[in-house]
Amino acid sequence: MPVQYYIFLSIALFCIGIMGVLMRRNAIIIFMCIELMLNAVNLLLVAFSKMWVDAGRIDAASAQLFVFFVMVVAAAEVSVGLAIIVMMYRNTHSVDINILSRLKN
Amino acid sequence: MGIDMIIFTVLSAIAIAAALGVILSKNPVNSVLCMITCFVAIAGHYIMLNAQFLFVVHLIVYTGAIMVLFLFVLMMMNLNADIEPQKRNWLKYAGAISGGALLLVLVAALRDASLPAIQGGGNTEIGLVENLGKTLFTSYVVPFELSSVLFLSAMVGAVVIGKK
Numbered sequence: 001m002p003v004q005y006y007i008f009l010s011i012a013l014f015c016i017g018i019m020g021v022l023m024r025r026n027a028i029i030i031f032m033c034i035e036l037m038l039n040a041v042n043l044l045l046v047a048f049s050k051m052w053v054d055a056g057r058i059d060a061a062s063a064q065l066f067v068f069f070v071m072v073v074a075a076a077e078v079s080v081g082l083a084i085i086v087m088m089y090r091n092t093h094s095v096d097i098n099i100l101s102r103l104k105n
Numbered sequence: 106m107g108i109d110m111i112i113f114t115v116l117s118a119i120a121i122a123a124a125l126g127v128i129l130s131k132n133p134v135n136s137v138l139c140m141i142t143c144f145v146a147i148a149g150h151y152i153m154l155n156a157q158f159l160f161v162v163h164l165i166v167y168t169g170a171i172m173v174l175f176l177f178v179l180m181m182m183n184l185n186a187d188i189e190p191q192k193r194n195w196l197k198y199a200g201a202i203s204g205g206a207l208l209l210v211l212v213a214a215l216r217d218a219s220l221p222a223i224q225g226g227g228n229t230e231i232g233l234v235e236n237l238g239k240t241l242f243t244s245y246v247v248p249f250e251l252s253s254v255l256f257l258s259a260m261v262g263a264v265v266i267g268k269k
Contacts, residue, residue: 001110002222007215009117009150013124013143015208020128022200028133028179032140035171036124039147047223050154053231055221061240064156064232068241071159071166072252076259078171082178083266089182 006047013040027085027095031078038074042067109225112153120146137176144168154223156232 013036020033049063085095092099123146126139144167151160230236241249 001107001113001225003220004216004218005113005117006150006223007218008212009120011208011211011215012121015204015211016121016124016128018207019201019204022204023128023197026133028175029128029136032127032136032175035167036127036140036143039144039167043147043150046151046154046156046159050156051221051223053155053228054224059228059231059240061231061236062244064159064237065241065245067156067159068162068237069245069248069252071162073255075166075171076255078174079259079263080266082174083263086178086181087266087269095182 003047003051006044010040010044010047013037013043025097027088027097027100030097031081031085035074035078038070042070045070109153112149116146116149116153119143120150133179134176137172137179140175141168141172144172154232155229158232158234158237160232 017033017037017040020036021030024030024033045063045067049058052058052063088100089095120143123139123143127136127143130136130139144163148160148163148168151157151163
């Protein structure tokens, strides 16, 4: 199977994530779309590692460990980001990001 | 059309449909559920690509921990009924058009890239825990330990921010 199919799938998921970030104003949905973009990139990394392993050029362990570290960082990021969103909700009683555009008050 | 091609098509269709559901559904809880479906489809792709350990980690960490955390926060805020007011519709169209333009540019740029195909040969045991663990604890010990510090600081940060 050509690796282009995986490239197109990843591009589609990534662009859907970008559209979500630009279109929605709910902070939680925007955060989820960022996760979607991270996953698109992870999928592409795994596909490329499989491609080069089949071609006999590399050992895939390093590539898959890179994806593992991306997941680790994403988990840490989500915990802090959701805490920030909860704090914002406590202060403003809304998760609309337009509230955040005015920083005073 | 081989069996791997059929599985790829089905999983891709599910993933893209669920991703569209995330950004198009009005109810945030539906968005989270669509996101979980999308992640399960991506996990299926991982196992098709001989990344068994990543498949398990993806299911446990993403669908098991992160999305449940999202669901928790969403239900704690009780946003189910409230729909975000859409005053400026042109912003929506601008976002959709710019995302579609990026999609078009990337597909056009990468359509003719000459890369080797995924043949399905190769070493299929490379994604198992044994191989990955050996590599992780020989070549990547320092990043591993650094990520533990990162987790500790993230935990402290989340508690400090949440307690205010």
